[in-house]
Amino acid sequence: MAVTKEKRRAPKPLDAEMLRQLGLNHVARYATTRGKLRSYLTRKLRERGWQGDDAPPVEAIVERMAALGYVDDRAFAETRAAGLARRGYGPRRIADALRMAGIDEADGQAAGEAAGAAAWDAALAFARRRRIGPFAADSPEPGPARDKALAALMRAGHTFEIARILVDSEPGEVPEAPN
Structure with missing residues (x-):
């Protein structure tokens, strides 16, 4: 009898708050740069998709993290x-x-x-x-x-x-x- 793999649920597409939280978690865990944070958030958007009609606020999140001193x-x-x-x-x-x-x-x-x-x-x-x-x-x-x-x-x-x-x-x- 073959064991079947469970199908994984597709992750929920990101919204602005979820994207901000991902960025915050990333800078809390890793020493990073603006470029690396931008790449990370872009990769997450590619993997999970975007929920919303407007463009994802990647650059705004990166600049906000830098302004707060989380990224230097x-x-x-x-x-x-x-x-x-x-x-x-x-x-x-x-x-x-x-x-x-x-x-x-x-x-x-x-x-x-x-x-x-x-x-x-x-x-x-x-x-x-x-x-x-x-x-x-x-x-x-x-x-x-x-x-x-x-x-x-x-x-x-x-x-x-x-x-x-x-x-x-x-x-x-x-x-x-x-x-």
Whole structure:
């Protein structure tokens, strides 16, 4: 005898109050940006539909959450940039992450400048974590292993100059930051 699956009821289409409540629940649970909140509400509208003749007030809800301080793109950018820098990511990768999070140029500028100032420390953290250059067990030799380490640093968002200095350094000898 086969077990039949219960049919799920289609969720009720959203109205303005339900959409506002979804947005409020989302910002209460997650650190988010205006762009991410907008995407979340749009996705919910796509999934459940809209009940009403007028357009859904997505932009009004997003702006209201920002006005109340529930969504702060600048604080989000600074926190995300600092966390990525501690993990060893460079300014280019941090800028990409902020752009993907929906942070506009103005809100991400201070975080980008801080990431640029801490680029050497971030590169050292990445090299330490991946055992590259001064943190490697063996001296670097030209070949695939060196190229792989160089590529890893470049993918992490560091400049070629910083990556080359770290990859070419001897184990145990941490080089000074380039000017």
